[in-house]
Amino acid sequence: MIVIKEAVKRFLDVNVLDHVNLTIEDGDKIALMGPNGAGKTTLVRSILGFYHLDSGSIEVDGLSPIKMRQRVLTNISFIPQTPPPIKLSLTELIEYVAKSSQVVPQAIFEEAKRLDLALEQNLSKPFFKLSGxxxxxMLIAIALAKKSKxxxxxxxxxxxxxxxREKFYNLLEELDAKTSTIYITHRLEEVESLVNRKIYMDLGKVVEDERV
Ligand SMILES: Nc1ncnc2c1ncn2[C@@H]1O[C@H](COP(=O)(O)OP(=O)(O)OP(=O)(O)O)[C@@H](O)[C@H]1O
Ligand SMILES: [Mg+2]
Known part of the structure; x- marks a missing residue:
């Protein structure tokens, strides 16, 4: 469970998160929507402990994502909006993930296959040289293989x-009902059947929070 209270994050004197209050229960499946610049990415990055809040608090299962970053991230898989420029080859990346997150490499191979990613042919390629x-x-395969809460x-x-896209959504339909999910999206129709909650942000605030 994630509890966000009066969260404020400022960039250049602008409240990019402007007193956000939100509780995310275990098993919630959320579509997080809102215009470009609304603060969606900033909110999830704050949940993951990438950003320090200027005021307010975020707790993930009672833990601060800043102070207990390692523990908090153990239970969360995150697919960023822009893939990081990882220099490791896919083999090295898989080894790294296997060691650091107790993911079985075989599980990554299986998920990749189901997404039609030609993993075997590209193992020696650096991650950053793959197509978008x-x-x-690759990031989705790792995230799903990790079996996070x-x-x-x-x-x-x-x-x-x-x-x-279709394959990806098919995989998501198989997720355990207990898994919590947040989809940041501009295409509600794609995730509509997968969510039970729609949250809209604008100008750093949660402007609508609807259970469906
Ligand atoms: N690291 C940063 N430094 C300075 N400003 C930032 C930083 N990250 C985000 N911002 C600003 O915060 C605001 C919200 O950005 P954010 O990325 O959270 O929006 P978003 O809702 O995810 O938008 P999009 O739909 O375009 O992805 C924007 O005005 C952006 O310029
Ligand atoms: Mg964003």
Missing amino acids: GMKQK MLIFDEPTANLDPKA
Whole structure:
């Protein structure tokens, strides 16, 4: 469970998060929406402890994502809006993830296969040299293989072709009902059948929070 109280994050004197209050229960499946610049990415990055709040608080299962970063991240898989420029080859990346997150490499291979990512042919390639869609598939495969309590996707399908998009959503339908998920998206129709809650942000505030 995530409890956000009066969260304020300022960049250049602008409240990018402006007194956000939100409680996310275990098993919630959330579509997080709102215009460009609304603060969606900033909110999830704060949940993940990437950003220090200027005031207010965030607790993930009672823990501060800043002070207990390692513990908090153990239970969360995050697919960023822009893939990081990882220099490791796919083999090295898989080894790294296996060691650091107790993920079985075989599980990554299986998820990749289901997303039509030609993993075997690309194992020696550095991650940053993959195509945009391949990077996204790789990150999704790792996230799903990790079997986290919570998945956070920041516009995960932006680079995926229509077929890959469909496969991705099929995989999500199989997720355990207890898994909490946050989808940041501009395409509600794609996640509508997967969510039980729609949250809209604008100008750093939660302006609508609807259970469906
Ligand atoms: N690291 C940063 N430094 C300075 N300003 C930032 C930083 N990150 C975000 N911002 C600003 O905060 C505001 C909200 O950005 P954010 O990325 O959270 O929006 P978003 O809702 O995710 O938008 P989009 O739909 O375009 O992804 C924007 O005005 C952005 O310029
Ligand atoms: Mg964003």
